[in-house]
Amino acid sequence: MRRASLLIVVIVMLVGLVAFLGSQVPPVGAARPYEGQTIRAVVNAEYVKYSLSLVEKDLYDKLGVKIETEVIPLDAFVSKTLLEFNSGSSPWDLVMFGPSNMPDYGRHFEPLEPWMQKLKLDFAVEDIVPVFAKVMLRYQCKLVSMPYDGDIHMMYWNKVAFERAENRAKFKAKYGRDLLPPKTWKQWDEAAEFFNGWGWDGTNNKLFGAGASYKPSGSGYSYHWWRSRFFSYGGQYFDADMKPLINTAAGVRALEEMVRTMPYYPPGVLLFESEEPKTLLVKGEIPLLYSWTSTGKRVGNAAESVIVGKAGFGLVPGAEIDGKIINRPAITPGRGMAVSKYSKKKEVTMKVLEFISQPDQSLKIVMDPKTIMDPWRLSHLRSPIFRKAFPDADKYLDAIEAAFPFLVPDPVVPAADEYQRKLSFEITEALAKRKSAKEALDTAFAEWEKITERRGRDKQKAAWGEKLAEMKSLGIEYHPEWAQKAK
Numbered sequence: 001m002r003r004a005s006l007l008i009v010v011i012v013m014l015v016g017l018v019a020f021l022g023s024q025v026p027p028v029g030a031a032r033p034y035e036g037q038t039i040r041a042v043v044n045a046e047y048v049k050y051s052l053s054l055v056e057k058d059l060y061d062k063l064g065v066k067i068e069t070e071v072i073p074l075d076a077f078v079s080k081t082l083l084e085f086n087s088g089s090s091p092w093d094l095v096m097f098g099p100s101n102m103p104d105y106g107r108h109f110e111p112l113e114p115w116m117q118k119l120k121l122d123f124a125v126e127d128i129v130p131v132f133a134k135v136m137l138r139y140q141c142k143l144v145s146m147p148y149d150g151d152i153h154m155m156y157w158n159k160v161a162f163e164r165a166e167n168r169a170k171f172k173a174k175y176g177r178d179l180l181p182p183k184t185w186k187q188w189d190e191a192a193e194f195f196n197g198w199g200w201d202g203t204n205n206k207l208f209g210a211g212a213s214y215k216p217s218g219s220g221y222s223y224h225w226w227r228s229r230f231f232s233y234g235g236q237y238f239d240a241d242m243k244p245l246i247n248t249a250a251g252v253r254a255l256e257e258m259v260r261t262m263p264y265y266p267p268g269v270l271l272f273e274s275e276e277p278k279t280l281l282v283k284g285e286i287p288l289l290y291s292w293t294s295t296g297k298r299v300g301n302a303a304e305s306v307i308v309g310k311a312g313f314g315l316v317p318g319a320e321i322d323g324k325i326i327n328r329p330a331i332t333p334g335r336g337m338a339v340s341k342y343s344k345k346k347e348v349t350m351k352v353l354e355f356i357s358q359p360d361q362s363l364k365i366v367m368d369p370k371t372i373m374d375p376w377r378l379s380h381l382r383s384p385i386f387r388k389a390f391p392d393a394d395k396y397l398d399a400i401e402a403a404f405p406f407l408v409p410d411p412v413v414p415a416a417d418e419y420q421r422k423l424s425f426e427i428t429e430a431l432a433k434r435k436s437a438k439e440a441l442d443t444a445f446a447e448w449e450k451i452t453e454r455r456g457r458d459k460q461k462a463a464w465g466e467k468l469a470e471m472k473s474l475g476i477e478y479h480p481e482w483a484q485k486a487k
Contacts (some may be wrong), residue, residue: 001464032064034348041069041094048096048149048335051371055361063351078104078417082245085342093343094352096148099136100333100410101417103463106139109338113143115350123357127377135409135469136336136376146357149335150366150376153290156299157181157312161200161287164228170194181312183325186487187231188288188317195287211263211277211289216421216428221273223424224332227408228290229254231328234318234482237411237419240468242461243447246423247441249483255437261486262431270432274372282307290316292332293400297369300390309391313399314423315406319486321479327406328476335373352450375400408476413463415455417445422447 043049049069059065070092072080078101084090085108085260096107115121123146125133136147161167162179170193182188188210196209213221227235235250245251262269266280278295280286282305289295298304298312318327337356339349355361359379366375367386375381381401387394410416423444430440453461471477 006382032062034351035064037064037345038066038068039093039343039345039349039352040091041067041096042081042092043069043096044074044335045372046071047370047372048163051349051365051368051373052356054364054371055356055370058361059352059355062355065348065349065352067352081105082449084340085340088128088342088343090340091338093345093349093486095338096335097145098333098335098417099145100331100412100420102136102139102145102336103414103416105338106144108341109139109144110341110343110346111142111144111179112146112339112350112353115346119347119350119354121350121354123354124359124377127359129376129378129381129404131331131404131407132334132376135331135412136334145336147376148337148352148356148365148373150374150380151292151334152333152374152400152403152407153224153316153329153332154293154296154399155181155290155314155316156281156288156295157314157469158201158281158284158307159288159310159312160202160284160307161195161313164200164202164204167200181314182288182317183254183315184320184487185232185257185317189261189264191288192261192328196264200287201284208266208280208286209283209288210261211272211280211286211291212269213272213274213277213291214270214428214431215273215423220420220424222427224330226251226254226258226427228316228328228330229257229319231476232326232482233486234319234321234479236471236476236478238464238468239478240465242452242457242464244445245478246448247438247445248480249442250480252437253483253486255427255441256476258427259430259433259437270428271338281311290329292372293374294369294372296391296393296396296400297367300393300396301369302390309393311392313392313396315399315403319482321482321486324437326482327403328408329403329406331407331409333410334426350365358440385470407474409467409471411464412467413460415451415460418451419448422451 049071052067052069132147132150137143137145168179175190182191192209197206199205200207212225215221230251233250233253238244277289277474278298281289282298284306300308302308315327316329318325337353339353343349359377363380363383365371366373366380381397387397426440426444430437431434
């Protein structure tokens, strides 16, 4: 009897122990397969680091992975990261980069497709906006990166400025036409002139005519503001033989117009990066701005914006050619994410890249006003949550999508960063009136020729030939006669 009782006690204890241990085992699918692993990422701004923090908790809960993020300031980012890569090593696993620099970065990235097959990864490529899929993802036909930031330019305007009866009457008396959001550069410049220096909002404040970012830097701010005019006037970066076309009539006209209208912009515009003019817009101090699509999230942020529900969204102006308006908004240039081929943690980094690229996780990033990351998936643009995130968010997202057929990419060739920096510097020299527009662009022409010779003209010509054909397929060709006839 004692033995039987003892046996029952032992069985009860064993059953209890098994039950207890079973309760400590995570259910199938809930385990963190990479528990304890940390990957290193590199980005070019604190707000990009912040954007990754929005998905870090879910990433850890799902995979058990942590991200350690290094920030290298934007102006030094390309040179410092390529210095590491060109030495044949890298301290980073996950790499942010500008897709216009893909020809210099691409060979340092791990191709994604073999890992997609091995790990059954799903990047939902069919959900990527087609123009971004075309220019952001591949190196030598191999898929090597995912978009992270869908940078393009679009136009914003303060409806109060354009709808006040007094403003409309004054404008029509001066220019002989109705006051409407500008569709051409001529109309933009007239609106900037009209609004500058008085209280177009009904106050006694001396407000400004328009906003811009004209600082010369690694981001090429002044270059991006110049090139939408340049291309709408028929410009192109190079001819088929790799001779620069930036100092042709289209380039000179675009820059001369920018110089002539400088008095209508806020003091300090030559030092403005991306956020200063956005702040002026949301504070109601400028009526017009074309800038990155991230601006719209600040416009709709009631914590800082006085124009919530009072802003318009549309295409960057263009040029009227033979009765048709030619719009050439810029891809500027965006951000991508890739896995370093030198990483010793390729598998886990691939899983991280898949995770942060998922439609639901990437939506968190592009919706947050503080990230300055812009939509790049079709599902971002059509998300019911995003479309109701603030008043007129649906109109904002529709305006982004309406710009896609007209976008002009950077010159995606080796040394794109160098070409861009040299041109941006010279554009700002003209804006500061240290050189004439023609002198500045002639100097940029000479600098571009030096870069081409140093990199190897035949190599550059071959790379440009591919991009020239790609741009032609988008309807972007050199039209030397447009600069004269543009209205």
